[in-house]
Amino acid sequence: MTNSAKFDTWIYPTKRGLYCAAGDFYIDPSQPVERAVITHGHSDHARAGHGRVLATPETIAIMQIRLGKTCAGALQSQGYGSVLQIGDADVSLHPAGHILGSAQILVRHRGQRAVVSGDYKRRFDPTCAPFEPVPADLFVTEATFGLPVFRHEPDASETAKLLEVQRASPGRTILIGVYGLGKCQRLILLLRQAGYDRPIWLHGALVAMCDLYQTLGIDLGPLAPVAAATSTLAGEIVLCPPSALADRWSRRLADPVTGFASGWMRVRARARQRGVELPLVISDHADWPELVTTIAETAAEEIWVTHGREDALVHQIGLMGRRGRALAMVGRDEEAE
Numbered sequence: 001m002t003n004s005a006k007f008d009t010w011i012y013p014t015k016r017g018l019y020c021a022a023g024d025f026y027i028d029p030s031q032p033v034e035r036a037v038i039t040h041g042h043s044d045h046a047r048a049g050h051g052r053v054l055a056t057p058e059t060i061a062i063m064q065i066r067l068g069k070t071c072a073g074a075l076q077s078q079g080y081g082s083v084l085q086i087g088d089a090d091v092s093l094h095p096a097g098h099i100l101g102s103a104q105i106l107v108r109h110r111g112q113r114a115v116v117s118g119d120y121k122r123r124f125d126p127t128c129a130p131f132e133p134v135p136a137d138l139f140v141t142e143a144t145f146g147l148p149v150f151r152h153e154p155d156a157s158e159t160a161k162l163l164e165v166q167r168a169s170p171g172r173t174i175l176i177g178v179y180g181l182g183k184c185q186r187l188i189l190l191l192r193q194a195g196y197d198r199p200i201w202l203h204g205a206l207v208a209m210c211d212l213y214q215t216l217g218i219d220l221g222p223l224a225p226v227a228a229a230t231s232t233l234a235g236e237i238v239l240c241p242p243s244a245l246a247d248r249w250s251r252r253l254a255d256p257v258t259g260f261a262s263g264w265m266r267v268r269a270r271a272r273q274r275g276v277e278l279p280l281v282i283s284d285h286a287d288w289p290e291l292v293t294t295i296a297e298t299a300a301e302e303i304w305v306t307h308g309r310e311d312a313l314v315h316q317i318g319l320m321g322r323r324g325r326a327l328a329m330v331g332r333d334e335e336a337e
C-alpha cells in the first residue's frame with residue numbers, strides 16, 4: 001500500500017472539490033453541499049447554497065456582503081487556532097496571508113495531519129494576518145504561479161513606480177485596476193506606507209468591501225467615491241475593477257494613465273493585451289520561491305497540488321524527495337486573484 005492510499009481513505013478529491021470523509025465535509029466545494037469549510041471569501045472558493053459553512057469570522061462577513069446574509073443554511077465562525085471536532089476529524093483554521101480572513105484548514109484524523117492551504121502568500125500584507133507554517137503529513141497547495149520564472153517583485157518597488165508616475169503626470173488621472181477583495185485594500189495600504197496620504201478615489205463597485213475592511217479594523221485612510229468628484233481627478237489616484245479600465249466609465253477622468261495590479265503583470269504580453277501602460281506586479285499568491293519554501297517548511301511527505309501550474313511544481317516536489325500529485329481541480333479561477 002502506498003502512502004498516498006493511506007490519506008485517500010479519509011480525505012480525497014471529488015468532482016465537487018476536496019472531501020474529508022472522516023468529518024463528512026468538503027473544503028471550498030465548487031457546488032452546493034451539506035457541509036463546507038471555506039478557506040476565504042474569493043468567489044472561486046466561497047459559493048452560496050451550502051447547508052452549513054464553517055469559516056473565520058472575517059470570511060463569513062465577506063461572504064455575507066458578496067453573497068447575501070442567507071448565503072448558507074447556517075454560518076459558523078471559528079477564529080484562528082481553536083479546534084472543532086466534526087465527526088471523526090479535528091478541524092482548525094490558521095492564517096494563510098492571502099486576504100483578510102483567509103485560512104489554511106488543518107484536519108487531524110487518527111494521528112495524521114492534512115493541511116489544505118487554499119490560496120496563500122508569504123510576503124508581508126498589512127491587511128491580513130501573516131501565513132503561519134503548519135506542520136503536516138499531507139499538504140495541499142495551490143500553484144497559481146508554480147513556474148520557476150514567477151518571482152514577484154518587492155511590493156515597495158511597485159508602489160514607488162506608481163507614485164513616480166503620479167508625480168510626473170499632474171495633468172492625468174492615475175487609474176489602477178484592482179480586484180475588489182484583497183488587492184484593492186492592500187494597494188491602498190501599500191500607498192499609505194509609502195507616505196501617500198491624499199484621498200484615494202474608488203469606483204463604486206469597490207466601496208462596500210473597503211467599508212467592511214474598515215469595520216473589521218483595517219484603517220485605509222481617506223477614501224472617496226469617484227461619483228462624488230467635482231473634477232476630472234487630474235493628478236489623483238483612482239482604483240477600479242479591472243473590467244472598468246477600458247469601459248465608458250473612465251471617460252470622465254483626465255486622460256488616464258492605466259495600470260493594473262496583479263501577479264500576472266509579470267507577463268509582459270498580458271499587460272500589452274490589456275492595454276496597460278503601468279503594470280504593477282503585486283500578487284496575493286505565492287511565487288515560485290515561496291511555494292518551494294512553504295513545501296519544505298510544512299515537512300509534509302506528500303503534497304497535492306490543487307490548481308495552477310501543477311506539473312512543474314509536482315516535478316520540483318519529486319526533486320525535494322517528497323511525493324507530489326496533481327489534483328487538476330475544476331472551478332478555480334486563476335485570473336480573479
Ligand SMILES: [Zn+2]
Pocket residue numbers: 040042098119337
Ligand atoms: Zn483567493
Ligand SMILES: [Zn+2]
Pocket residue numbers: 042044045119332333
Ligand atoms: Zn483562488
